[in-house]
Amino acid sequence: MNIRHLTFRLLQVYVTVVRCGSVSAAARQLHLTQPTVSQQLKRLSEAVGSPLLEQHAQGLTLTATGQALYQASRDVLGRFDDFADQLSDLQHGRKGRFSIVLVNTAQYVLPRLLGPFSQAFPDVDVTVHIGNRRQVLARFDRHEDDLYVFSHPPALAHAVAARFMRNPLVAIAAGDHPLAQQPAISLEQLLTERLLLREPGSATRMLLDSWLQEQGVSMQKTLQMASNEAIRVGVAARMGVAVLSEHVLPKEHPELAVLPVEGLPIESHWQFIVRSDQRLPQSAQRFLHYVHEHLGHWIEPRFVCNELDSLLAAYPAFPLRS
Amino acid sequence: MNIRHLTFRLLQVYVTVVRCGSVSAAARQLHLTQPTVSQQLKRLSEAVGSPLLEQHAQGLTLTATGQALYQASRDVLGRFDDFADQLSDLQHGRKGRFSIVLVNTAQYVLPRLLGPFSQAFPDVDVTVHIGNRRQVLARFDRHEDDLYVFSHPPALAHAVAARFMRNPLVAIAAGDHPLAQQPAISLEQLLTERLLLREPGSATRMLLDSWLQEQGVSMQKTLQMASNEAIRVGVAARMGVAVLSEHVLPKEHPELAVLPVEGLPIESHWQFIVRSDQRLPQSAQRFLHYVHEHLGHWIEPRFVCNELDSLLAAYPAFPLRS
DNA sequence: GGTTTACATAGATAATTATCTATACTGTTC
């Protein structure tokens, strides 16, 4: 048997002929002429190397080979129908996988988007990595993920970005800290306190550094901790004050106070970054669309900054509704 | 997905590429050039409607679609490998079915050939029909079977015949019948006895009729019975004498005697008939070859008359050994 | 015995496929 020139189409025609029990009937059903079907059968028979059909008084009869081929054809076509179903799910992003990397601060927020998405699309597997800004950039360079979330625009080649949420940095102190009582605080006043800092390489630190530099001042007493959580707890324990993403604070935080420092909060934004030189899986596209549509439902309005349109415009063929 | 222009070859190439993890390696293995394989992949990808592969630092990676296609391809190709195995059995006649029709007398002999054949080829299903000459001819006219066994050459269109066994007709009487004692018996003497006859339409009757006509004599006392068995028992019970195929007699037959009538035995032969206007199933071809080779092992030499060569010459491509 | 029905064959043509060579692009690796 020569498998090389065997097409699925040929098997479809064959199955139709067997089901119809007649060449002419099959031709009508397939919108072909009868000689065309006859010839296809001939080719198929040659490919297989044995006769498949015999003509008897009561119509066509299958040879043993013909029966075996009929079963094989049905199995094979059925298997490809299944594949087509899978494909449809995959192509609509209802199924699949993608990976996303977050800078540390974003980990307080993204679960509020990923959670509903996973419920809506249970067959999409999402892998989430978390690191500080430097680590996320390294992963970007190595093409390790599909979606990246930064809190400050990086200048990267092959990157397309779109902001979606505000990420204000505020100054905090213990709830009963003397500064917490004041109606307004100058930057200099703040810097007399010990400042609890994230490590260099983190976005929060970078933003703070560059903001202070703009203001022409420099830090005095500092203490460095590589975790937003640790800093928050440290501030509550009166180790000092800090400038942190507002999202790091719990909803209710009696033991912490946001300080009305002049010039604060520092405005920054989280944004999705995709690599333009790498295919974005359908499921990740589906996620971006989902975020675009539902952001307002899951996030407090004052944080929403939905600028995803420009990014999504790159995937125009994507079916908007599942 | 457009299934129409999907070939098995394309899937083979794809599977090879995935297994090799590289287009070039697959090309070498398939004895093709690298651009050829690249282009096949492109076509496949277009047929499916989604990217299948991605190029990363560590070689090619499958997309989710690519993985699904890989599995589907393996399943499908595996299914066709199974089919090819079946096909091989069918094409070598190791498996399949055929039907054969025997005239009555042959039913005493053909089981001795069909039995060993069925043991040697357990996956071949044989259907045996039995009738008298007229009934067998009617089946032949209606194309009802694959193989026909007659005991007298019919003049048929689209028939090819080959003799394989002698079928002598002998006169018998009860073991203690007066004629049984005589060293030689004339035809006239025989005809004074009551003759137990098969029905018109049977070959035995036809042969006897025409032989008697040649001899210029006619029957006097007769009794007609539509079964060789009934006649044999009737002769033993002294109802009369008969002319029957020698094969109808049991190996040991003390209650019956073969009479040395002049001019007897009437020589006739069994022969296989195949229709030249109808495909002979491989399994039936295999059976004829089997008979040709083993006839001498299963049948007493004096009955063997192996003239199947001419018939088998029509199937030259048939592999002689299983 | 003519008519119908169903299948096969022949011949033609446009589209598609299989395959090549030559060349361009893109990361790795010295």
Place this chain on the structure above:
DNA sequence: GAACAGTATAGATAATTATCTATGTAAACC
């Protein structure tokens, strides 16, 4: 940054396929 390895693209060509119309053939039906 030059060389290299692996892919992709372009252009060419022979083979194959898909499909038609027209015609032949054989059995079945009045």
